[in-house]
Amino acid sequence: MSAAVPTxxxxxxxxxxxxxxxxxxxxxxxxxxxxxxxxxxxxxxVDTAARYGNEAGVGQGxxxxxxxxxxxxxxxxxxxxxHGHDKALAGYRTSLETTGLDYLDLFMIHxxxxxxxxxxxTWQALCALRGEGRVRAVGVSNFLPAHLDRxxxxxxxxPDVDQIQLNPRIPHREWREYAQQRGVTVQSWSPLGKGGxxxxxxxxxxxxxxxxxxxxxxxxxxxxxxxxxxxPKSSHPDRLAENIDIFDFRLSGEEVTAMTTxxxxxxPMDPETFEQDLAGSWQR
Ligand SMILES: NC(=O)c1ccc[n+]([C@@H]2O[C@H](COP(=O)([O-])OP(=O)(O)OC[C@H]3O[C@@H](n4cnc5c(N)ncnc54)[C@H](OP(=O)(O)O)[C@@H]3O)[C@@H](O)[C@H]2O)c1
Numbered sequence: 001m002s003a004a005v006p007t008x009x010x011x012x013x014x015x016x017x018x019x020x021x022x023x024x025x026x027x028x029x030x031x032x033x034x035x036x037x038x039x040x041x042x043x044x045x046v047d048t049a050a051r052y053g054n055e056a057g058v059g060q061g062x063x064x065x066x067x068x069x070x071x072x073x074x075x076x077x078x079x080x081x082x083h084g085h086d087k088a089l090a091g092y093r094t095s096l097e098t099t100g101l102d103y104l105d106l107f108m109i110h111x112x113x114x115x116x117x118x119x120x121x122t123w124q125a126l127c128a129l130r131g132e133g134r135v136r137a138v139g140v141s142n143f144l145p146a147h148l149d150r151x152x153x154x155x156x157x158x159p160d161v162d163q164i165q166l167n168p169r170i171p172h173r174e175w176r177e178y179a180q181q182r183g184v185t186v187q188s189w190s191p192l193g194k195g196g197x198x199x200x201x202x203x204x205x206x207x208x209x210x211x212x213x214x215x216x217x218x219x220x221x222x223x224x225x226x227x228x229x230x231x232p233k234s235s236h237p238d239r240l241a242e243n244i245d246i247f248d249f250r251l252s253g254e255e256v257t258a259m260t261t262x263x264x265x266x267x268p269m270d271p272e273t274f275e276q277d278l279a280g281s282w283q284r
Contacts, residue, residue: 003247005042008185008229010137010160016073016106018224019244020045022189022233028057030235035061039072041241047163047187047231049077049110050095051276059099074101077110077141077163078126080276083118088125092135106161108139111276112147119147120154127157139163141189142271145178152182163187163231168222169198169265180227188223191230192216193266201265203258211249214242221246222259 007015021043023031031054035046044067048058055076062072076099082091092107107126112119119140126138139161140151152158162179166172166188176186192199199205199215208215216232220243223230232243251259 003245005044005244005247006224008227010106010185014105014136014160016137016161016185016229017043017045018229019043019220019246020047020073020075020187020229020231021240022231023048023054023058024052024233026052026054026057026233026235028054028060030054031057032060032064034235034237034240036065037237038240039065039067041237042244043240044071045073045075045229045231047075048099050079050082050091050098051077051110055095055098056100059101063100069101073105074099075106075108076104077108078122079110080113080116080278083109083113083116083122085121085125088122089129092126092129104135106137106139107135108141108159108161108163109143111142111274112140112144112271113275113278114147114272116275116278119143120150123151123157123159124155127155137161141187142269142274144271145175147271148179148182148184158182159184161185161187161229163189165189165268166223166228167191167193167198167266168201168204168219168259168262169193170268171260171263172268173260173263176226176228185229186227187229187231189231191223191228192219192232198262198265201262203262207251207255207259211251213246213249216243217246218251219259221249221251222256225251225256
């Protein structure tokens with residue numbers, strides 16, 4: 001196992017590991033097989049979603065890992081078709097039934113879908129779940145600053161987490177700083193740029209060589225040093241172990257800045273227009 005993973009505090013007595021395992025594109029069987037491997041490598045945060053169709057495998061992997069449930073931090077997300085107060089409560093119950101877990105550590109609204117216009121009401125249902133102690137923390141995903149503001153104005157509650165598409169090519173500096181300054185912890189989805197050409201960028205490969213680390217480790221370290229919580233996905237045990245082995249080196253301030261110069265190299269998804277499970281063919 002690699003060096004100890006630091007945690008970030010979401011709320012009193014709710015700490016979340018600063019790196020987690022993404023599971024998008026894993027089927028039930030893969031998730032069930034890989035989670036014990038990931039747990040042995042040191043992962044305790046696992047990210048799933050109703051939309052991924054693998055909540056059952058995630059629950060199974062946690063149970064078969066040999067590690068007590070309460071040592072994990074399990075996250076799932078409400079899908080687009082379940083916006084609205086009652087549907088959101090039912091969606092949470094379904095996630096519990098499918099995972100076979102008694103509670104989730106963090107439950108999030110997957111996309112705001114502003115044209116549907118139900119995200120505030122949906123958010124209020126999640127806040128009620130947290131108030132009743134049925135979930136430890138509540139959050140959102142892909143919520144722009146304007147969406148976060150509206151939640152705070154209309155419910156008086158800032159989310160514990162906003163999970164957004166973020167990597168050195170899409171650094172979203174203003175967005176992440178806006179959230180962080182209001183106590184909203186930012187998780188990075190697709191933190192490795194989906195394992196594509198980001199990992200071959202000369203600035204990344206030269207820093208990797210200088211630190212004796214892999215390109216993926218240097219990119220993940222960049223997230224950590226910006227106070228972000230990356231959730232890289234891998235289906236390979238060796239890469240799972242590599243991705244969490246990032247707590248024994250530091251990038252200098254200049255090196256962090258050098259990686260941020262990659263900004264603009266990738267087109268991010270647009271939370272204003274993406275309508276999950278309703279109209280588009282996008283499926284995340
Ligand atoms: N909230 C949202 O709307 C949203 C959207 C998308 C994703 N997510 C979450 O974020 C997680 C991560 O995002 P992601 O899966 O899109 O992308 P990612 O974690 O940036 O990249 C995953 C890809 O990188 C490869 N990879 C992993 N480790 C590597 C390494 N050390 N060296 C080289 N390649 C490596 C993987 O291949 P192998 O599997 O073959 O190793 C996989 O193809 C998802 O799994 C999901 O949990 C959330």
